[in-house]
Amino acid sequence: YNYNKYHPIEEIYQWMSQISEKYKDVVTQHFLGMTYETRPMNYLKISQPSNNPKKIIWMDCGIHAREWIAPAFCQWFVKEILQNYTDNSRIRTLLSHLDFYILPVLNVDGYIYTWTTNRLWRKSRSSHNNGTCFGTDLNRNFNVSWCSIGASKDCQDITFCGTGPVSEPETKAVTSFIESEKENILCFFTMHSYGQLILAPYGYTKNKSSNHEELIEVGEKAANALKAKHGMTYRVGSSADILYSTSGSSRDWARDIGIPFSYTFELRDTGTHGFILPEDQIQPTCEETMEAVLSVLDDVYNKYW
Amino acid sequence: GQSPPPALYDQSPPPPALYGLGLLLAPSVGLGEAPTPPASCRSVGAQRWPPRCSAPAGLLQQAGARGLHFFNFRAGSPSALRVLAAVQEGRARINPKKGCRVDLAFTTELYNPEEGKERLGKCSAQVFFRKQKPRPAINVTCTQFIEKEKRQEKDFLLYKQMKQLKTPLDVISIPDSHGYIDPSLRPIWDLAFLGSSYVMWEKTTQILYYYMVQLRSVKQWKTQEDAIDFDYTVLLHEFPTQEIVPCDIHLVWYPGKPLKVKYHCQELQTPEEASGTGEGSAAAPTDFKNF
Numbered sequence: 001y002n003y004n005k006y007h008p009i010e011e012i013y014q015w016m017s018q019i020s021e022k023y024k025d026v027v028t029q030h031f032l033g034m035t036y037e038t039r040p041m042n043y044l045k046i047s048q049p050s051n052n053p054k055k056i057i058w059m060d061c062g063i064h065a066r067e068w069i070a071p072a073f074c075q076w077f078v079k080e081i082l083q084n085y086t087d088n089s090r091i092r093t094l095l096s097h098l099d100f101y102i103l104p105v106l107n108v109d110g111y112i113y114t115w116t117t118n119r120l121w122r123k124s125r126s127s128h129n130n131g132t133c134f135g136t137d138l139n140r141n142f143n144v145s146w147c148s149i150g151a152s153k154d155c156q157d158i159t160f161c162g163t164g165p166v167s168e169p170e171t172k173a174v175t176s177f178i179e180s181e182k183e184n185i186l187c188f189f190t191m192h193s194y195g196q197l198i199l200a201p202y203g204y205t206k207n208k209s210s211n212h213e214e215l216i217e218v219g220e221k222a223a224n225a226l227k228a229k230h231g232m233t234y235r236v237g238s239s240a241d242i243l244y245s246t247s248g249s250s251r252d253w254a255r256d257i258g259i260p261f262s263y264t265f266e267l268r269d270t271g272t273h274g275f276i277l278p279e280d281q282i283q284p285t286c287e288e289t290m291e292a293v294l295s296v297l298d299d300v301y302n303k304y305w
Numbered sequence: 306g307q308s309p310p311p312a313l314y315d316q317s318p319p320p321p322a323l324y325g326l327g328l329l330l331a332p333s334v335g336l337g338e339a340p341t342p343p344a345s346c347r348s349v350g351a352q353r354w355p356p357r358c359s360a361p362a363g364l365l366q367q368a369g370a371r372g373l374h375f376f377n378f379r380a381g382s383p384s385a386l387r388v389l390a391a392v393q394e395g396r397a398r399i400n401p402k403k404g405c406r407v408d409l410a411f412t413t414e415l416y417n418p419e420e421g422k423e424r425l426g427k428c429s430a431q432v433f434f435r436k437q438k439p440r441p442a443i444n445v446t447c448t449q450f451i452e453k454e455k456r457q458e459k460d461f462l463l464y465k466q467m468k469q470l471k472t473p474l475d476v477i478s479i480p481d482s483h484g485y486i487d488p489s490l491r492p493i494w495d496l497a498f499l500g501s502s503y504v505m506w507e508k509t510t511q512i513l514y515y516y517m518v519q520l521r522s523v524k525q526w527k528t529q530e531d532a533i534d535f536d537y538t539v540l541l542h543e544f545p546t547q548e549i550v551p552c553d554i555h556l557v558w559y560p561g562k563p564l565k566v567k568y569h570c571q572e573l574q575t576p577e578e579a580s581g582t583g584e585g586s587a588a589a590p591t592d593f594k595n596f
Contacts (some may be wrong), residue, residue: 005483006482006483114482115482119478119482119519120518120519120540120542120549122547150545158546158547158548158549159546159547235363242363243363243545244544244545270366271370271516271542272388272416272516273480273484274516274518274542275518275542276480276482276483276484276518276519277484278480278483278484278485279483279484279485281484
């Protein structure tokens with residue numbers, strides 16, 4: 001499987017089956033829910049068999065369809081963990097207490113649409129107003145200060161927040177699962193592009209989360225680890241401070257239901273290529289992002305164990 | 306509909322004599338410091354537009370990027386395009402009545418870096434945003450980092466490459482969906498970026514800024530004077546709205562001569578804003594009065 005290319009959804013599904021078969025001791029594939037166009041949303045659970053109870057790390061990619069580097073990273077991350085867990089003590093240590101739940105493509109319908117019709121589509125493909133208007137911005141659809149700022153009630157708009165909080169099946173699928181496991185989830189990572197940012201809560205307010213300082217400290221350490229790899233600068237801060245105000249985001253919702261380490265990663269680049277990042281940048285982007293994520297996981301591991 | 310939410314930014318009347326208030330903003334590199342937002346910003350809640358205020362951190366980077374759009378357009382050299390490398394220092398002055406002025410110093414890199422050679426240019430710029438209006442007034446000077454003859458040589462090479470391309474081009478989009486640009490088509494991209502720089506400068510406001518994402522429907526004609534007469538549609542990514550804005554651009558270029566640009570952008574959203582049509586020539590003096 002070529003991790004240095006972008007893959008259409010059929011190939012990603014096939015890869016998921018194959019990799020869970022290949023590493024069946026530690027990987028299982030699960031069904032999260034159905035999309036609007038009734039496609040399955042599948043995630044991978046990576047879990048080292050053990051007697052002790054585990055905490056959960058959640059990572060989703062591709063909530064915005066056009067951000068192709070994000071699903072590419074989710075696949076890379078899975079590959080790195082699985083190829084190295086037997087002989088890499090860092091990863092083995094993390095797996096001794098942590099299970100990874102990876103959703104490589106959250107917005108399946110939108111992702112397919114970027115392959116077949118419009119490379120720059122962002123939203124889901126839900127139909128509104130008698131089929132005259134399509135798509136909800138899934139990252140405005142979560143039940144946290146829903147549609148209060150940085151989102152639109154007009155379905156024509158690219159930041160349409162949906163007909164109500166959690167109106168979309170994709171959002172429902174994610175929230176049902178996360179809710180059911182929230183006591184055990186330590187990290188919620190949601191991967192996007194572009195901008196080269198590590199964003200902490202919140203977008204819907206300039207107020208800071210109770211653990212804001214810790215999140216920034218951990219984030220900055222991750223940014224330094226990232227920079228050490230290929231020299232790229234990622235800025236760290238709360239979303240409202242360094243990006244713009246938004247409501248209904250998955251990251252803010254995850255934080256507010258109690259998940260302590262909730263981050264949005266905006267991957268490469270800073271505008272030269274934007275969403276259409278050339279394939280020759282997949283590897284360096286994934287390598288540096290891997291360092292950042294592992295850095296956060298190290299800090300989280302050290303905090304709890 | 307919903308009642309307006311509490312404003313994110315302070316809505317109390319601004320204190321008097323804000324003109325000349327200098328905010329010293331350190332370039333934020335991996336740090337999450339939050340400079341005070343412009344006092345003229347207001348949140349607009351759940352309306353068609355996302356909030357009218359982008360967060361102020363990144364303001365320096367954005368000012369630098371806009372300065373370079375203007376610089377690149379005025380230089381008219383598709384083989385010597387510059388992009389922002391790093392902001393070294395800068396400050397913003399906000400006057401709630403007049404707008405926002407950013408002074409900054411920054412380094413630049415070549416848009417098309419030569420293999421093995423890393424050049425860093427230096428620029429200083431003043432970028433003045435008239436309150437909520439597009440087309441900021443820009444004063445920008447940069448150190449020369451390609452010798453003039455070398456630059457002219459490269460421009461002529463690019464010109465010849467463009468002339469050799471068969472029209473109509475059998476290309477749907479540049480780059481393709483995977484980010485790939487065939488090396489033979491690279492001159493088209495560079496020239497398009499040059500023309501788009503003008504458009505992006507003209508459209509940008511204190512809040513709105515743009516990146517060029519993709520070229521569509523590229524056409525080329527010859528003119529009597531043998532200039533490159535180039536007609537294309539470009540997709541711009543607009544921040545913070547996230548919208549993709551298609552613009553039809555027609556540019557006329559001959560190496561060493563000022564660039565001429567005509568454009569029309571599709572305004573998808575608010576009908577009350579003027580549709581983005583404009584034309585300009587790098588030969589015309591830019592209007593700096595009242596700045």
